[in-house]
Amino acid sequence: MNQTIELLKKHRSIRKFKETAIPEEHLTEIILAAQAASTSSNIQAYSVIAVKDPERKRRFAGLAGNQQQIVESPVFLVWCADLNKIRTAIRLHEDVELKQNVELFLLGTIDATLAAQNATVAAESLGYGMVYIGGIRNNPQDVTDLLELPQLVYPVFGMCLGVPDQEPDIRPRLPLAAVYHQEVYSKEGLEDEIKAYDEITRHYYATRKGGGRGGEQETKWSKEMLRRFNGERLRGHMHDFLLGRGFELK
Amino acid sequence: MNQTIELLKKHRSIRKFKETAIPEEHLTEIILAAQAASTSSNIQAYSVIAVKDPERKRRFAGLAGNQQQIVESPVFLVWCADLNKIRTAIRLHEDVELKQNVELFLLGTIDATLAAQNATVAAESLGYGMVYIGGIRNNPQDVTDLLELPQLVYPVFGMCLGVPDQEPDIRPRLPLAAVYHQEVYSKEGLEDEIKAYDEITRHYYATRKGGGRGGEQETKWSKEMLRRFNGERLRGHMHDFLLGRGFELK
Numbered sequence: 451m452n453q454t455i456e457l458l459k460k461h462r463s464i465r466k467f468k469e470t471a472i473p474e475e476h477l478t479e480i481i482l483a484a485q486a487a488s489t490s491s492n493i494q495a496y497s498v499i500a501v502k503d504p505e506r507k508r509r510f511a512g513l514a515g516n517q518q519q520i521v522e523s524p525v526f527l528v529w530c531a532d533l534n535k536i537r538t539a540i541r542l543h544e545d546v547e548l549k550q551n552v553e554l555f556l557l558g559t560i561d562a563t564l565a566a567q568n569a570t571v572a573a574e575s576l577g578y579g580m581v582y583i584g585g586i587r588n589n590p591q592d593v594t595d596l597l598e599l600p601q602l603v604y605p606v607f608g609m610c611l612g613v614p615d616q617e618p619d620i621r622p623r624l625p626l627a628a629v630y631h632q633e634v635y636s637k638e639g640l641e642d643e644i645k646a647y648d649e650i651t652r653h654y655y656a657t658r659k660g661g662g663r664g665g666e667q668e669t670k671w672s673k674e675m676l677r678r679f680n681g682e683r684l685r686g687h688m689h690d691f692l693l694g695r696g697f698e699l700k
Numbered sequence: 701m702n703q704t705i706e707l708l709k710k711h712r713s714i715r716k717f718k719e720t721a722i723p724e725e726h727l728t729e730i731i732l733a734a735q736a737a738s739t740s741s742n743i744q745a746y747s748v749i750a751v752k753d754p755e756r757k758r759r760f761a762g763l764a765g766n767q768q769q770i771v772e773s774p775v776f777l778v779w780c781a782d783l784n785k786i787r788t789a790i791r792l793h794e795d796v797e798l799k800q801n802v803e804l805f806l807l808g809t810i811d812a813t814l815a816a817q818n819a820t821v822a823a824e825s826l827g828y829g830m831v832y833i834g835g836i837r838n839n840p841q842d843v844t845d846l847l848e849l850p851q852l853v854y855p856v857f858g859m860c861l862g863v864p865d866q867e868p869d870i871r872p873r874l875p876l877a878a879v880y881h882q883e884v885y886s887k888e889g890l891e892d893e894i895k896a897y898d899e900i901t902r903h904y905y906a907t908r909k910g911g912g913r914g915g916e917q918e919t920k921w922s923k924e925m926l927r928r929f930n931g932e933r934l935r936g937h938m939h940d941f942l943l944g945r946g947f948e949l950k
Contacts, residue, residue, distance in 0.1 A: 451729050454704045454825035458733040458818050479701050481880045483708040485873040487817060488832050491928065492921070494874050499881040506883065530885075535878065536929060539894050539922035546930060552942065552949060553837065553935040556809065560834075560856070563810050567737060567817035568708050575704035582738050584810075587803065598884040606810070623735040624744050628785065630731045631749040633756065634848040635780075644789050671742070672789035678741065679786060680796060685803040689950050692802065699802060699949040700939050 457575055462620050464579025465519040465662075467612030472525050476576055480611075483572035484565040496562035496606075497532040498569075499597050500525055506596065513592050514585030514608065523610035528586065528593070529566040531558025533602040533697075548602070550698035562606045573611055583608035590691045601696040618660040622650050624671075647671050707825055712870045714829025715769040715912075717862030722775050726826055730861075733822035734815040746812035746856075747782040748819075749847050750775055756846065763842050764835035764858065773860035778836065778843070779816040781808025783852040783947075798852070800948035812856045823861055833858035840941045851946040868910040872900050874921075897921050 481498060489495070501507055502525055510528075511520035520526050537548050548554065570580055586593045586608045593605045623629075627636075628643040648670040655669040668674035678684075692699060731748060739745070751757055752775055760778075761770035770776050787798050798804065820830055836843045836858045843855045873879075877886075878893040898920035905919040918924035928934075942949060 452825050454707060455729060455733050455822050457704060458822055459736045461736045461738070463738060478876065478880075479705055481876060483705050485876070485879060486709045486711045486870075488711070488713060488820070490832070490834050492871060493925065493928070494879070497879055497881060497885065499883070499885060501883055503883060535874075535890065535894070536925050538890050539925040540929060542891065542894065542922050543926050544930065548929055549933045551933050551936060551939065553933075553938045556837075556856075556938070557834075557934075559806065559809060560813050563813035564817050567814045568821070570738070571818070571821055572705050572708055575702050582740070584740050584807075587806075596884075598887075600885060600887060603885065606806075620736075621742060624785075626728065626731060626735070629735060629744070629747055630728075631747060633749070633751060633753060634846075635747065635749060635850060635853065637848075637850060640785065640788050641792065644785070644792065672792050675743065675786050675789040676793050678743070679790060679798055680794065683799045683801050683803075684807075686801060688803045688806070689801065 458571065460620060461574060462618050463581035464614045464616060465581055466616040467519065467523045467579070467610070468615045470524065470613040472578065472611060477525065480569050480572045484569040487564040487568040489561045489564065490557045493536060493557060494561065495532055495536060495558040496565050497530045497603065498565070499528045499530065501528065509596060510586065510593065510608065513589040514583050515588050517583060517585055519581060519610045520583065520608065523612040525611045527569070527609040527611060528597060528605050529562045529607055529609060530599060530603050530605050531562045533558050534600045537602055550696065552699045555692065555697045555699060559606055566607070566609060569609070577613070578611055579614035581610050583610060587685050587688060590688065594695065604692060604695050604697065616660045618662065619658045622654055644672050708821065710870060711824060712868050713831035714864045714866060715831055716864070716866040717769065717773045717829070717860070718865045720774065720863040722828065722861060727775065730819050730822045734819040737814040737818040739811045739814065740807045743786060743807060744811065745782055745786060745808040746815050747780045747853065748815070749778045749780065751778065759846060760836065760843065760858065763839040764833050765838050767833060767835055769831060769860045770833065770858065773862040775861045777819070777859040777861060778847060778855050779812045779857055779859060780849060780853050780855050781805070781812045783808050784850045787852055800946065802949045805942065805947045805949060809856055816857070816859060819859070827863070828861055829864035831860050833860060837935050837938060840938065844945065854942060854945050854947065866910045868912065869908045872904055894922050
């Protein structure tokens, strides 16, 4: 279709990196591209922290559930929702506090995510590979301490960046019809689309080359969802953690 | 730097569109590019609904606070966090419910946002313009009803898409140092960076050509933040709305 769409469509997560460093001018380009993303009413409610120190990367890897790719990637970016900036701006003028609620939490989370995805596209256009690390939410308070985040800032996810040292296959996605609806949400056909996708993922895991996170994995998508979401409540600490950082979810 | 990064860096929201329709094959390419974005552990917890019907677009425009660009854009996409798909997948195997909490709410919100930003980049690479419409969260229940969303699906934001009929200036962002930190979050200098940015935005609003949402606007960023966040609690209905849709924020 065009070069940019081809780039987007060949995305796959990279979990093995060469030792090659990323020049600071490339990192700057990547962050400037991130800043160019839309932001809710220009509030720019996010920050990003680059971690390059090997010992610190080791600590983040441990906190994220022993994700070795954090150690191997030359740069580990942590994307944060950041309402501290808005609080600081307001308090230049008046001695007031931001009125928190779930909408403000959403604004920061969405802004951080829009910016991060632009960074991903920019990095991949320069030949780098990446993987998002939601695992930093396993131990969000320790991550917060290591990054010295002020109140009203929380780490949404990490991002390993570097020159790829693997060429994994592209993982197939759900059929278009399971994602893309016309005028109203179509409830018809979803079960069949999931069953069709189950066969596609079964074939993919049977034949794929390289990549993947390793560890336990069901090859049918619907069974993998059952395995993931049928156990304990996922990251049940997040609510109290967020309130401790000054966010409100009411 | 390269074509893709140039594209990202020249993004600005488009609020005036030509009547030109978007061919369905372009929309498909845009959604396939969205699907190629990362998704937390491949859960793909989002859906997108295309609204093209003029009368329906008028209703969404009203619900979003009379945003005329929704009527003028040939396609209005609504990006939704969607846990219904995972629930459906699980229930192919066992008669259980997803255990809800704020982490699951986050997963769906992040997945929808990553996909939407890829759609933005793909659309802009094809020459289209866009603007995100957070205003659909002004009346999320009415939007939900119009889209016939099932439980466990909520509309995160809308997106107007079409051929641009304006060429607004690119809005300057906060200085890099206010967003990009090394190893730890730097608390030094933020006030000065905000004051420097206040002068930049003041100059921008004094000289800009085209674009903008119109209406009241402070020209210094920090004052605009004060105006926006010093009043009523923003969208205070979101908590109860989300719980009504089956999400939990605990």
